[in-house]
Amino acid sequence: xxxxxxxxxxxxxxxxxxxxxxxxxxALIDLAPAIELVFGPLVDAQEFPENVDVTxxxxxxxxxxxxxxxxxxxxxxxxxxxxxxxxxxxNVPSMRNQIPPKQLLERIYVDGxxxxxxxxxxxxxxxxxxxxxxxxxxxxxLHVPGCPPPPAAIGHVLAELLxxxxxxxxxxxxFG
Amino acid sequence: xxxxVSIRIDGELIHARLGQTILEAATAQGKFIPSLCHMKGxxxxxxxxxxxxEVAGVGRLLPSCTTPVQDGMxxxxxxxxxxxxxxxILELLFAERNHICAVCVSNNHCELQSLxxxxxxxxxxxxxxxxxxxxDLSHRQFVLDQNRCILCTRCVRVxxxxxGAHVWDVGGRGIGSRLVCELNRRxxxxxxxxxxxxxxxxxxxxxxxxxxxxxxEMVKRGETISRLVEVKGVxx
Numbered sequence: 533x534x535x536x537x538x539x540x541x542x543x544x545x546x547x548x549x550x551x552x553x554x555x556x557x558x559a560l561i562d563l564a565p566a567i568e569l570v571f572g573p574l575v576d577a578q579e580f581p582e583n584v585d586v587t588x589x590x591x592x593x594x595x596x597x598x599x600x601x602x603x604x605x606x607x608x609x610x611x612x613x614x615x616x617x618x619x620x621x622x623n624v625p626s627m628r629n630q631i632p633p634k635q636l637l638e639r640i641y642v643d644g645x646x647x648x649x650x651x652x653x654x655x656x657x658x659x660x661x662x663x664x665x666x667x668x669x670x671x672x673x674l675h676v677p678g679c680p681p682p683p684a685a686i687g688h689v690l691a692e693l694l695x696x697x698x699x700x701x702x703x704x705x706x707f708g
Numbered sequence: 709x710x711x712x713v714s715i716r717i718d719g720e721l722i723h724a725r726l727g728q729t730i731l732e733a734a735t736a737q738g739k740f741i742p743s744l745c746h747m748k749g750x751x752x753x754x755x756x757x758x759x760x761x762e763v764a765g766v767g768r769l770l771p772s773c774t775t776p777v778q779d780g781m782x783x784x785x786x787x788x789x790x791x792x793x794x795x796x797i798l799e800l801l802f803a804e805r806n807h808i809c810a811v812c813v814s815n816n817h818c819e820l821q822s823l824x825x826x827x828x829x830x831x832x833x834x835x836x837x838x839x840x841x842x843x844d845l846s847h848r849q850f851v852l853d854q855n856r857c858i859l860c861t862r863c864v865r866v867x868x869x870x871x872g873a874h875v876w877d878v879g880g881r882g883i884g885s886r887l888v889c890e891l892n893r894r895x896x897x898x899x900x901x902x903x904x905x906x907x908x909x910x911x912x913x914x915x916x917x918x919x920x921x922x923x924x925e926m927v928k929r930g931e932t933i934s935r936l937v938e939v940k941g942v943x944x
Contacts, residue, residue, distance in 0.1 A: 617810055621808075621809075624810060626806070628808065662838060665831070665836070667833075668836075679809065682870040701828075705825070708826060
């Protein structure tokens with residue numbers, strides 16, 4: 533049997549969901565022969581590849597870059613999983629949503645510091661008006677809430693998807 | 709007229725007291741009907757609509773917290789339709805304010821959060837409204853965070869009916885409705901607040917909390933209010 537092509541993506545989040553994935557600990561050893569990790573912060577790949585079976589997306593969609601990557605993920609993945617509260621609800625990144633980006637950046641980079649009163653421009657992706665959950669940007673096949681989702685829930689999701697089943701998450705996960 | 713009636717709840721024949729609500733009768737039988745605005749000891753208002761049930765022969769759904777039992781009534785507390793509506797209500801509550809569970813004082817002790825888990829809500833299908841909602845930190849001991857308020861009005865009722873102070877009310881209309889302190893004063897400027905904390909203990913979410921707690925630390929003791937009403941019979 534060919535190995536499932538799995539990708540992970542880190543948008544506007546704290547990487548805690550990736551940590552929770554790593555917290556599967558020795559269960560990762562059982563998982564490893566069944567999957568090929570083709571993209572994400574845990575592997576050295578520059579471009580999101582074609583023909584991905586499952587992509588786990590951590591983080592809210594906050595910037596132009598996030599949006600473009602999310603759209604690429606959708607176009608190139610068979611299944612997209614929103615992993616964790618930021619991707620599912622917007623969570624902490626969405627706490628800026630009442631403040632227009634220009635005002636927000638000036639508050640932080642101009643009013644909030646003593647030196648270099650300048651909003652960074654070069655090489656920094658422009659923020660979207662609001663940080664939104666993944667399913668407000670692209671179609672999402674499965675939502676795994678939690679901040680972070682417990683390792684057992686992530687393990688359950690991966691095991692069920694690898695077995696070709698839709699994971700039943702009702703009661704197993706919660707917001708926060 | 710006999711003071712006992714026979715009703716069927718989910719097909720099971722039970723005896724209830726005349727004057728009891730469907731919710732009271734069902735709870736007495738150990739049945740679970742989800743609710744957020746209901747609190748034993750306070751006047752039921754049917755605000756959250758989570759406790760809606762199907763009653764045979766009635767064309768619409770009825771809130772079980774405000775509907776009295778009648779002899780021969782046949783009630784359904786769980787169905788595919790009720791589950792769907794209840795999940796939808798919870799999702800709309802989440803979409804209406806800024807409930808950031810991860811950083812909330814009531815994380816893991818929140819009735820809204822635990823009901824969402826219990827009813828299998830894994831995401832919100834409606835666009836979040838991200839309203840600009842204020843927090844009132846003026847009170848010496850307590851905090852009101854409108855971002856987490858679901859307008860269940862438990863605090864309004866406990867303050868008016870049990871404490872007798874009637875500090876809280878709901879101001880505004882529709883989506884702009886907000887919990888207000890005495891015609892929209894800051895909490896610290898309240899003339900009638902006794903700082904008893906009953907509103908805080910009755911609040912199902914992190915909207916009302918004691919100051920000085922970090923995320924996950926606020927545990928409410930709502931049952932003390934129900935017990936107080938039962939023992940003292942203080943309800944106004």
